[in-house]
Amino acid sequence: GAVVSQHPSWVICKSGTSVKIECRSLDFQATTMFWYRQFPKQSLMLMATSNEGSKATYEQGVEKDKFLINHASLTLSTLTVTSAHPEDSSFYICSAKPLPHYGYTFGSGTRLTVV
Amino acid sequence: KQEVTQIPAALSVPEGENLVLNCSFTDSAIYNLQWFTQDPGKGLTSLLLIQSSQREQTSGRLNASLDKSSGRSTLYIAASQPGDSATYLCAVRRSNDYKLSFGAGTTVTVRA
Numbered sequence: 001g002a003v004v005s006q007h008p009s010w011v012i013c014k015s016g017t018s019v020k021i022e023c024r025s026l027d028f029q030a031t032t033m034f035w036y037r038q039f040p041k042q043s044l045m046l047m048a049t050s051n052e053g054s055k056a057t058y059e060q061g062v063e064k065d066k067f068l069i070n071h072a073s074l075t076l077s078t079l080t081v082t083s084a085h086p087e088d089s090s091f092y093i094c095s096a097k098p099l100p101h102y103g104y105t106f107g108s109g110t111r112l113t114v115v
Numbered sequence: 116k117q118e119v120t121q122i123p124a125a126l127s128v129p130e131g132e133n134l135v136l137n138c139s140f141t142d143s144a145i146y147n148l149q150w151f152t153q154d155p156g157k158g159l160t161s162l163l164l165i166q167s168s169q170r171e172q173t174s175g176r177l178n179a180s181l182d183k184s185s186g187r188s189t190l191y192i193a194a195s196q197p198g199d200s201a202t203y204l205c206a207v208r209r210s211n212d213y214k215l216s217f218g219a220g221t222t223v224t225v226r227a
Contacts, residue, residue: 006158032213043204043217044159093158097213103149103164104206104215108157 002098003027006107013084013114021079021110023094029074030096034104035067038091047092050077084114117142119207121218129226134192136221138205143183146208150179150190152201153220159204163190167210195225 003026013019023033031052036044048069049057056069066088068080081088095106118141128134138148147166151159163179165172165188171180176193192199202222206215 034213034215043219044215045217046214049213091156095159095215103147103161104208105161106151106159111156 002102002105004030004094004096004105004107006094006110008110009108010111011113013112015085015114016083018080018082019084019112021081021092021094021112023077023079023096023107025075025096025098025105028096028098030077030098031074033071033077033094033096035069035077035079036093036095038093038109044093047079052077081112084112086114088112089114117145117207117209117216119205119216119218121203121205121221123221124219125222125224127224127226128195130195130197132195132225134190134195134199134223134225136190136192136203136205136223138188138190138218140186140188140207140216142209143186144210145183146210148179148181148188149206149208149215150177150188151204151206153204154201162203195223197225197227199223200225 005024007022033050035047038044047062050069050071052071071077093109095104120139149164150162163172165181178191181188202220204220205218
């Protein structure tokens, strides 16, 4: 139980295009999901908190217009990297908190390469 | 701001040896602490979750301790196997919100 599915697992896009990453909770409802970014050999950095039915909360230094987050249902959050540039190339991971007093479950991640 | 540190950054041991991984955090006002593994280019797999009221948690060959007052957690892995090779991440959830703060991880290699 408590599975989070993330798609795609990898994507290559041209500079200036937009890319959408999906994060789904398969067997539970997630009113809150989280989006992280991870650079090579570094730890996960929280980008934003996605709230179902309301605006996302972004961490300091994260561009809201660059990283659009939509959480339209209790099982789906999407991250859209708009007008992607090579510096946006990274590993993006989503997570959700299934139930009170339980730990967090993470998706399998998306490797984004902008060329 | 919660700072999480993991030492050592890398560790290589022969198969069968016990592993000791350390995690320290600066703010003792935590809700819980979670240990994960991560394979290269993959997502995170949860190993153990310790609530702030607990001192340790065990699962099979894994044992994690928590000393909140000193800001430390230790993950013990008994009789290591090559399949234990991965990066181990420690994550701390603060008492006043849902956010996790991660350490940079310890990359473990178990040699056959």
